[in-house]
Amino acid sequence: MNNGLEHESQLPAAEQALAWGDPEQAAQVGLGWYNLGTVRLQCRENAAAVEAFHQALVIAPRDVDTLYNLALALTALEKPAAAAHYYHRALAEAPRDPDILYNLGLLYRKMGRYGEALRYLARVVELEPGHAPAYGHLGTILTKLDDRPRAIACFEKLVELGHKPESARHMLAALRGETTAAPPGEYVAALFDQYADRFEGELMEQLGYRVPFLLAEMLREVRGEKVFRRLLDLGCGTGLVGETFLSLATDLVGVDLSGRMLDQARAKKIYSSLHQEDLLDFCRDSLADFDLVVAADVLIYLGDLQPFFQVVGRVLAPGGELLLSVEEGREGADFLLRESGRYAHAPDYLEGLAAAAGLGLVTRRRTGLRREREEWIYGWLYFFQQPEQGRPD
Numbered sequence: 420m421n422n423g424l425e426h427e428s429q430l431p432a433a434e435q436a437l438a439w440g441d442p443e444q445a446a447q448v449g450l451g452w453y454n455l456g457t458v459r460l461q462c463r464e465n466a467a468a469v470e471a472f473h474q475a476l477v478i479a480p481r482d483v484d485t486l487y488n489l490a491l492a493l494t495a496l497e498k499p500a501a502a503a504h505y506y507h508r509a510l511a512e513a514p515r516d517p518d519i520l521y522n523l524g525l526l527y528r529k530m531g532r533y534g535e536a537l538r539y540l541a542r543v544v545e546l547e548p549g550h551a552p553a554y555g556h557l558g559t560i561l562t563k564l565d566d567r568p569r570a571i572a573c574f575e576k577l578v579e580l581g582h583k584p585e586s587a588r589h590m591l592a593a594l595r596g597e598t599t600a601a602p603p604g605e606y607v608a609a610l611f612d613q614y615a616d617r618f619e620g621e622l623m624e625q626l627g628y629r630v631p632f633l634l635a636e637m638l639r640e641v642r643g644e645k646v647f648r649r650l651l652d653l654g655c656g657t658g659l660v661g662e663t664f665l666s667l668a669t670d671l672v673g674v675d676l677s678g679r680m681l682d683q684a685r686a687k688k689i690y691s692s693l694h695q696e697d698l699l700d701f702c703r704d705s706l707a708d709f710d711l712v713v714a715a716d717v718l719i720y721l722g723d724l725q726p727f728f729q730v731v732g733r734v735l736a737p738g739g740e741l742l743l744s745v746e747e748g749r750e751g752a753d754f755l756l757r758e759s760g761r762y763a764h765a766p767d768y769l770e771g772l773a774a775a776a777g778l779g780l781v782t783r784r785r786t787g788l789r790r791e792r793e794e795w796i797y798g799w800l801y802f803f804q805q806p807e808q809g810r811p812d
């Protein structure tokens with residue numbers, strides 16, 4: 420494998436080669452820098468890769484692979500505008516390259532420039548009608564933009580292509596106003612695996628998400644600075660609940676379906692254990708009990724809450740407390756699947772299930788959970804308690 424020093428010592432030779440009109444030698448040196456760049460990119464040495472690709476471009480400024488890989492390295496460095504610039508230069512050389520078009524579409528999606536994202540992703544499926552991932556992104560963006568008919572067409576295409584058909588069917592039901600009892604397992608894990616890296620930035624900075632903080636505030640108002648022995652964080656995601664409740668619990672345990680979300684939670688080093696498992700299975704099988712259980716912004720992925728209330732008591736110690744949040748539903752429906760692919764629940768439905776499970780209502784509160792299309796999504800925060808004598812069977 421080439422090392423960096425070898426190439427750095429060759430740069431003056433490259434300039435000389437160019438100056439003296441020796442194109443063959445210059446091409447060799449340019450290729451060396453390109454190869455070095457790709458190795459650095461694979462090793463995630465992104466800044467060093469950018470440097471190597473720039474050197475390669477001195478010699479071959481229109482080389483498509485170099486421009487494309489430079490854009491990848493800049494994307495990894497969170498420099499989207501610069502990355503877009505190099506994708507465009509690559510496209511000028513290879514206007515029908517689906518990889519360039521696809522990556523540029525994803526980059527614009529990440530930047531929130533949905534119009535441009537749609538344009539490039541639509542070009543991908545025009546050139547490659549079987550490009551399932553492009554249909555997936557198109558469907559999601561069109562859903563966000565409220566273009567229901569075109570979003571439906573994209574998810575129908577995914578079903579036809581047999582690409583994650585269960586997830587596509589879930590979104591089709593959501594867009595057609597049909598409520599299902601629960602989302603397919605593959606939907607939640609896939610959604611959050613691909614969302615994990617952007618989750619905290621997008622949710623907290625752009626969407627004003629603050630459920631963990633509001634739940635902790637509600638708990639403090641009733642229990643003061645009481646420190647709990649063991650906290651179970653159901654649907655822990657990247658660990659925002661863990662961070663928020665750190666001073667309120669001695670031991671933190673997290674459960675989530677998404678491996679990539681759990682990686683982020685693990686990196687915080689605040690949980691004593693993290694489990695990649697469906698929360699219903701965890702509650703059903705766990706031998707441990709917890710004096711505080713938190714389900715922040717996760718029941719929105721459960722639909723029918725009967726199975727949840729049937730098992731959550733199993734992990735609550737006698738007198739244990741349960742904090743949860745739900746999105747507010749429509750009157751007359753116990754729960755409904757919204758166009759977003761998330762579920763909303765009616766307060767009397769939820770309170771009825773909790774009462775049937777023997778949980779006492781300590782307090783509840785209606786609040787804005789997060790913003791969507793410039794408006795607050797409203798929901799309810801709940802604080803329940805297991806009876807001191809334990810779970811009624």
Ligand SMILES: C[S@@+](CC[C@H](N)C(=O)[O-])C[C@H]1O[C@@H](n2cnc3c(N)ncnc32)[C@H](O)[C@@H]1O
Nearest residue numbers: 611654655656659675676677697698715717720
């Ligand atoms: C919107 S995030 C909220 C994460 C975290 N509770 C917070 O407040 O930041 C929802 C999380 O719940 C997880 N999740 C959804 N359904 C689940 C289930 N049935 N079992 C376990 N985790 C689930 C998702 O993978 C995702 O990480």
